[in-house]
Amino acid sequence: FESVGMWDNGSASVTGLEEPEQVEVMQVTHQTLPLLGAAPLIGRTFTPEEDSPEGAQTALLGHRYWQQRFGGDPDVIGRTVVVNGISREI
Structure with missing residues (x-):
């Protein structure tokens, strides 16, 4: 193999924006x-x-979430969201 990647799907609580939400x-x-x-x-x-x-x-935001939650604003880069209680930089 030249490369191997792993992923895991789930849900998380996102806060630090207007309304908390489960995504x-x-x-x-x-x-x-x-x-x-x-x-x-x-x-x-x-x-x-x-x-x-x-x-x-x-x-890293998915396209749909970026459009719905941030209106496709490119200035979202560098902002912070809280995912399951952990601050993460976009």
Whole structure:
């Protein structure tokens, strides 16, 4: 194998925005999106360091959620959301 990625689906509580909400989430390793040929419209994918529990806590938004919750605003990059009680930078 040239690359291996892992992911896990679930749900999470998102706070730090106007209204708290329960959303579907996917946790992925840094290799997963490039392996699938997926790239973000804006921003970046995860780094190897972010796979570590000591790494920066980051979040990548799905297109639909970005459109519905943030109106497609590109300035969402760098903002913070709280996912299951953990602050994560978008």
